[in-house]
Amino acid sequence: LEAGLGGRLDATNVVNQILTVITPISFDHTHILGKKIYQIAREKSAVIKNRNPTVSAPQHLYAMRVIRNSAKKHKSPLYVLGKDAKFSIKRLTLNATEIYYRGIRIKGTLKSFLPGKFQAKNMALAALSLEVLGFEKFDFKKARIEGRFEILMNHPLLVVDGAHNTLSIKSSLESMNRTGGKNFSLIFGINKDKEVRKIVKLIISVNPSYVYITKADTPRAMLPHEIESIFLNYGFSRVKSFSKVSEALRAALSRENKILVTGSFYLAGEVKSLSEKIIASNT
Template sequence: MFTTYNEALDWIHGRLRLGIKPGLKRMEWMMERLGSPEKQIKAVHIGGTNGKGSTVTFLRSILQEAGYTVGTFTSPYIEHFNERISINGKPISDKDLLDLTNLIVPLADELEETELGGPSEFEVITAMSFYYFANNPKVDIVLYEVGLGGRFDSTNIIKPLASVITNIGLDHTSILGDTYEKIAFEKAGIIKEAIPIFTAVKHPGAIKVIEEQADKMNAPLYRLGQDLKISGHQSVTRGEVFSLQTTTETLEQLEITMIGQHQTENASLAISAAQYLNKQGLFKISEQAIRSGLTHAYWPGRFEILSENPLVIIDGAHNDEGITTLVNELSSRYSDRNIHIIFAALKDKTYDKMIAKLDNVADQIVFVNFDFPRAANAEDFMNISQSPNKVAVDDWKSYLPEEIHHLQSDSMLVVTGSLYFISEVKPVLCQILKNKTISL
């Protein structure tokens, strides 16, 4: 038995040595031993390549504005590990996480002795979340973000009220497959019998796979661009404005404070899921709750402006599609700025394509190392980059204060790449910016 939060956290992180272990048998084994908590919660299941966390946030905010208590299970975290299991945006307490760890440890040890093998870090955390939410009478609904893929993801033991697939991109190809169709097949694994599915997938091959799976499962399918249509989109200083037409109504002049056209798509999926829950009489959600929820929705690390002067932005663009979106936003919003980029990524990403796109928009690009088992080396980035103004930095913590200090009024700093890197760099950046403000 662990007696401190740090001991519990060390044990959880120690499960990383087991790597990624697709499959549901270990989860089913643990759930049976815990009294099947996954069957005791009302949930919405959200998968896709990018935009899962933002969609969770929009839907959570809408449901909260409607007066409900909402659990969320997301990954990875940005500022604090406990964020991954939250209620109304408030992370689980250290004590509750310690108690849950002590509950799971004996099961993990017992499972280790079976032919199934011990549970991975993600399986452990997922099991904790099911037990935690099922045994909290205040929680009305839980939004579960898929960790990896869908079909064999640890979260895929739930039978949700509705499911969402945000989009499909070529990410985690060594595990999910190297084509849009193969990845779509894995993502479509969250589609359940007769449970509606809302999607923003556009790739012709990928959407065909999803359509076939939805048809096979007799699941109503609602497609962005076909059943759900965005119009009148305008980018504003601190967000986006757009209208959404669904199969039954049109909502005019919706406002979100998360930046990027892609966020209008994530918001539209959340709105459509909320309208479905309302129409089915599962939850009472007014148009005002939708509008208010959208404006209050905040998700850290996604084109997040940390400072206006100097202009500093962090964005967890951790794959090719994410970088494409980031570059588009920088080109359209900040074409008059001198753009300085700091980038770090994991080894399993197609970072050659990512770097090529960053090279096109960056006036200066800095590649850094960071402390994570799967982190790629900055020198490898240097060898790929064609930028005339590039540098590799080993100690980014020492580099950041100098970079910010010398940032000119016509320049901006963008820190991007792995979400694991963003989670490390954000608190450091915030402290540097705070100290700069105090010294002025």
């Protein structure tokens, strides 16, 4: 089970789990979880409520302090990636991610067909979690996650990633740079409750060829012209807003060779549905 929002008050927190896994904590849903990293960590670490083990990704110092205190309070053994298990990236391509993993008992190469630099850390965290549960034989070659750095087309290259906070969008941009190559364009749309200005600065820092701004079909989405004005205020002019996702996608596909769609799972879902129709019409 994955907590939908935070942890302390999330519906999934009614279960009495055999293992708790805490992924990297960053700023998201701050109007509910708190504006400080330790406040968000406190909400998330509240899922630790028994003596069963806890596994954590590397965290901000303040977040890790909260997690350690919560684990200690509930007498939950804590295992941390980077301390109890380590990994290094062997290969990153648009088709696969390969790491060298050195865990509690297992050492060797692990491979998945999920692209994206962030999937290397995810795979190592999953491996540590499985080891803590007592598994010694496992692989990730059949793992599949829709909407997370998912390749929808190859010519032109069209990648969708539902990344929607500062940390995940940074990872998505890094992954596109490293596996897809530089000089890519973006189709971007985001919800109003996100750190939009910080995320826009991140996007500008990778110097995309062009940014096609649009909005998913949800009342939470920020209006495209409002996002465009933020880009323009920061001095980035290779940008245009579209009222419909279909219009933004059509414009990008007609002009670009490499496109990353990011900012919202709502947006990723719409683009995925539209691209399937385009592929079907061309076959």
